[in-house]
Amino acid sequence: MKLSLAPAALIVAALAAATLMAFGFQSEATRQDLFLVAGTGLFSIALFATRVVPDIVATLLVFLISLAVAVAPAGIVFSGLASGGFWLLVGGIVLGVAVVTTGLGTQISNRMLALSGLSYQRAVLVVATAGFLLGILIPSTIPRVLILIPVAISLGTSLGFPAGSRGTMGLCATAAVGTLLPTYAIYTANLPTIVQFGALESLYGLKTTYSGYFLAQFPVNLLRFAVLLAVLWRFSTDKPDPQHIQPGAGAKLTAPQTRLLVLLVCAITLWASDFAHGIQPAWIALAVATLVLWPKMEILPKSAMKDKIDLTPALLFSAIFCVSALARHVGLDVALANTLIGKLALEPGRDFWNIYAVFGFSVVLSHLTTAPAAPLVLAPFAEPLATATGLPIVTVAMVQMIGIASPLLPYQAPPLLIAMSLADISTGLLTRICLALFAAVVLLGLPLTIFWWQLTGLLPANG
Secondary structure, eight states, X not given: OOOOHHHHHHHHHHHHHHHXXXXXXXXXXXXXXXXXXXXXXXXXXXXXXXXXXXXXXXXXXXXXXXXXXXXXXXXXXXXXXXXHHHHHXXXXXXXXXXXXXXXXXXXXXXXXXXXXOSOHHHHHHXXXXXXXXXXXXXXXXXXXXXHHHHHHHHHHHHTTOXXXXXXXXXXXXXXXXXXXXXXXXXXXXXXXXXXXXXXXXXXXXXXXXHHHHHHHHHHHHHHHHHHHHHHHHTTOOOOOOGGGOOXXXXXXXXXXXXXXXXXXXXXXXXXXXXXXXXXXXXXXXXXXXXXXXXXXXXXXXXXXXXXXXXXXXXXXXXXXXXXXXXXXXXXXXXXXXXXXXXXXXXXXXXXXXXHHHHHHHHHHHHHHHOTTTHHHHHGGGHHHHHHHHTOOHHHHHHHHXXXXXXXXXXXXXXXXHHHHHHHOOOHHHHHHHHHHHHHHIIIIIHHHHHHHHHHHTSSOTTO
């Protein structure tokens, strides 16, 4: 396999750093397991970020190295396989394959085509809007990605874009990012938000309302939505080809498509109402996937599990979870947080600096643990940070959320990695989008947020 210079250099640097961490900088005052896990994490991040080897190879390497360093039992290493997220992905992958195989994705995309017309730019807007609206309905990003990616691929085909073209890739990137980052304005849309404020309520009795959270977060996420459109509108110059537009914009649904659509509506309804029944999204997805695979439903062929369904994205998710679980097990996340927090030069009355410092601290921690695990590390530091800055705990928590929702690299947000695996979106494209959105947040989003919070009282005038 031929490696380009930059990814190969990053892998070599990560291996060198891992070796030095594991064997070169040990002292009596520092535990060896912290270095071993830090080195494992660096190497894993390099694999996830560069994709120099196939996803399944990277996944197995992470598992093998995690077992080899022997700092945690196998139950910790493979804990991702027992998590709800893994089984949510398994169910979602089955549903995604069914959407494509039955042609339901084409039916939906043809109806979206009626809104976008023969315009890539309007198609991006339609997909991004659909992703945001799904964030209101479905309280988990991964199911939204699994639903939208097949539809985005079908929409690209309906517009006459060849498979793998910039037009199709741009639509898939829009689906992935549009249903993740801007939806951090919605309290129930993403797992990190739910975990963060659930932990804060448990630790400090802090209660947050849906409307109060939206009021605090909507300026920066409106900016994210606008910048995402600007980046992706310019990404592709592919012109829709009317000669290759797939017919059937008003075609009647077939029996398998109808059955699948009914199952999807049931799944979305149950996902959206989980506050009432308490059933986890993973078990809903798994139940629906079971019905989809049942031969008597005649939705997928009997050989689908062997011929069509690739569970690599689910295994990749479990490898990401493995790295976070190791860090939590040995206390690496807390050790790093304690080291970093003392270097932030926090001081009451310096609101502008304090908010940027807490934001940066949150960004760093979320990249060391990934976004879903970051709240478990950050929530206990909300009170110390509030004391050091003189800010209310709720303000500190809102800044932490902006940091968690600002990935520099796609690996920090598992839904983006899953989208890359499902639709073969290039790492470079998603990295450029992440960097553009991060720069927008730093240069415009935080100042806008500070001004808005001063107007709404979330940032007290006396700081």
